[in-house]
Amino acid sequence: MTRPAEADEPASEAAAQSVGYALSQLGFETSRRFADLEATVALEPREFALLRAVAERQGQSQQAVAEHLRIPTSTMVAVVDGLEEQGLIERRLHASDRRTRTLHLTSKGSKILAKAVSLAWGFEREVCAGFDESERSRLLGLLGRVADNIGLDLDALPDRGSGRRRPHA
Amino acid sequence: MTRPAEADEPASEAAAQSVGYALSQLGFETSRRFADLEATVALEPREFALLRAVAERQGQSQQAVAEHLRIPTSTMVAVVDGLEEQGLIERRLHASDRRTRTLHLTSKGSKILAKAVSLAWGFEREVCAGFDESERSRLLGLLGRVADNIGLDLDALPDRGSGRRRPHA
DNA sequence: TATTGTTATACTCTATAACTATA
DNA sequence: TATAGTTATAGAGTATAACAATA
Numbered sequence: 001m002t003r004p005a006e007a008d009e010p011a012s013e014a015a016a017q018s019v020g021y022a023l024s025q026l027g028f029e030t031s032r033r034f035a036d037l038e039a040t041v042a043l044e045p046r047e048f049a050l051l052r053a054v055a056e057r058q059g060q061s062q063q064a065v066a067e068h069l070r071i072p073t074s075t076m077v078a079v080v081d082g083l084e085e086q087g088l089i090e091r092r093l094h095a096s097d098r099r100t101r102t103l104h105l106t107s108k109g110s111k112i113l114a115k116a117v118s119l120a121w122g123f124e125r126e127v128c129a130g131f132d133e134s135e136r137s138r139l140l141g142l143l144g145r146v147a148d149n150i151g152l153d154l155d156a157l158p159d160r161g162s163g164r165r166r167p168h169a
Numbered sequence: 170m171t172r173p174a175e176a177d178e179p180a181s182e183a184a185a186q187s188v189g190y191a192l193s194q195l196g197f198e199t200s201r202r203f204a205d206l207e208a209t210v211a212l213e214p215r216e217f218a219l220l221r222a223v224a225e226r227q228g229q230s231q232q233a234v235a236e237h238l239r240i241p242t243s244t245m246v247a248v249v250d251g252l253e254e255q256g257l258i259e260r261r262l263h264a265s266d267r268r269t270r271t272l273h274l275t276s277k278g279s280k281i282l283a284k285a286v287s288l289a290w291g292f293e294r295e296v297c298a299g300f301d302e303s304e305r306s307r308l309l310g311l312l313g314r315v316a317d318n319i320g321l322d323l324d325a326l327p328d329r330g331s332g333r334r335r336p337h338a
Numbered sequence: 339t340a341t342t343g344t345t346a347t348a349c350t351c352t353a354t355a356a357c358t359a360t361a
Numbered sequence: 362t363a364t365a366g367t368t369a370t371a372g373a374g375t376a377t378a379a380c381a382a383t384a
Contacts, residue, residue, distance in 0.1 A: 019305065020199050020289075020296045022312045022323055027196010029321045030189050063342060072376060077344060099342040099383045120189075127189045129318045135311065136188065142300075142308045143191045149298045152198045154191055232365060241353060246367060268360045268365045 019146065030127065037123055041115050042086065046071070048120075050079055051113045054089055054103045061100045062091070088112055188315065199296065206292055210284050211255065215240070217289075219248055220282045223258055223272045230269045231260070257281055 035045050043051070046069070053065050060068075066076035080103065083089045088109030091101040105113070128136050147154045204214050212220070215238070222234050229237075235245035249272065252258045257278030260270040274282065297305050316323045 017309070018289075018293050019308060019312070020203060020293050022309065022316070023192065023195045023199045023296070024203065025196070025321065025323055026192045026312060026315060026319075027194070027200070029316075029319060030192045031196070033319060034189060034193065061342080073343065074345080074377080075375070094342095097342085097384070101343070120187075124187050124189050127192070127315055127318055130314065131311075138307075139188060139311045139315075140186070140191065142304065142311070143188070143195060145299065146296055146308075147191070147195060147198075149296055150195075150198060150202060152194065154194055230365075242366065243354080243368080244352070263365095266361075266365085270366070 023146070034120070034123055037119050038116055040119060041112055043112065043116055046079060047083055048113075048116050050083065051088065051105070051109060051116070055105050055110070055113055058104050059092075059102045061094070061102055063100070065103060083109070192315070203289070203292055206288050207285055209288060210281050212281065212285055215248060216252055216257075217282075217285050219252065220257065220274070220278060220285065224274050224279070224282055227273050228261075228271045230263065230271055232269070234272060252278070 031045070038045060038048050049069055050065065053068050054060065062076055062080060063073060066073050069076075071079070080089065080091065084091060087106055090104050090106055092104055094100040094102055128139075131139070144154065200214070207214060207217050218238055219234065222237050223229065231245055231249060232242060235242050238245075240248070249258065249260065253260060256275055259273050259275055261273055263269040263271055297308075300308070313323065
């Protein structure tokens with residue numbers, strides 16, 4: 001970036017011209033929209049994430065999935081409870097270790113997950129409406145460079161620090 | 170975008186190739202980094218926003234600023250209390266209406282704001298490291314189109330719904 | 339003694355609504 | 362009666378740590 005770096009540049013003009021601000025706003029809004037969309041199939045984002053994690057390799061222990069998702073086990077219990085009540089996953093006893101519970105997708109859970117994934121792709125199409133393939137990959141490339149700049153691994157699972165974060169403004 | 174839209178595309182591969190996911194992750198992370206950075210001058214993001222709003226036109230009523238920032242007046246009180254305790258702004262009595270308090274930046278507040286703005290620009294340079302001017306404006310242009318696609322006005326102040334939002338994953 | 343999962347609890351953040359003092 | 366600001370309160374969400382069963 002070549003933009004001037006005067007410290008006393010009018011703060012009010014910074015917003016529209018700032019990549020950081022734009023990313024913050026877009027991230028907040030896309031998360032919100034995505035959550036609203038998944039609510040259509042009665043899933044919260046983290047429930048969606050959990051379903052995907054379980055689908056990826058069924059029979060994982062509850063703790064293994066919790067670590068994968070980087071949520072504390074106490075939270076994990078509540079999320080699993082909810083999904084089990086909805087009949088989307090089920091806890092089973094581990095073959096040899098009776099302390100651990102393995103997680104499995106039910107057929108209903110599998111159907112809901114398929115719908116949820118479909119919704120997610122629909123959202124992606126909405127986000128990228130009017131982009132041809134080269135534009136979309138260019139955008140992904142630029143975003144990847146930004147991620148590198150701030151040391152974020154886009155392929156990794158989110159590292160939710162100690163909680164909530166608001167868009168800066 | 171021209172990407173195929175199969176509903177049952179492997180969810181695990183979606184992440185890295187998805188603009189929505191990338192935006193969500195980047196937005197979360199940039200917000201976090203920005204907050205950490207502003208903490209350097211003992212400011213939270215919304216305190217920074219409040220300082221900017223007051224600086225933009227001093228003497229506004231507390232309520233006017235609250236509406237501008239879209240935060241409930243009860244929250245506003247707490248934020249103003251904090252900034253006043255730090256000596257960055259001060260409440261004054263309105264000339265003619267003794268119910269309202271007008272907000273003013275102190276000289277200390279002005280200095281801190283200048284530092285905070287400088288930090289924000291430094292962060293922007295970090296985010297856009299290695300980008301030449303045309304790349305940066307291309308990125309801003311693409312992000313602007315995404316914002317249009319989802320009906321987000323990047324020039325407007327954030328509309329924080331009923332609270333926290335996590336990156337979808 | 340260590341580990342899996344569970345429960346209890348305490349904390350932060352936010353918003354709603356009651357309250358006061360003015361108008 | 363309406364409005365600016367304040368205070369009180371209740372809810373959601375989270376994490377920490379005590380706990381029970383098993384290894």
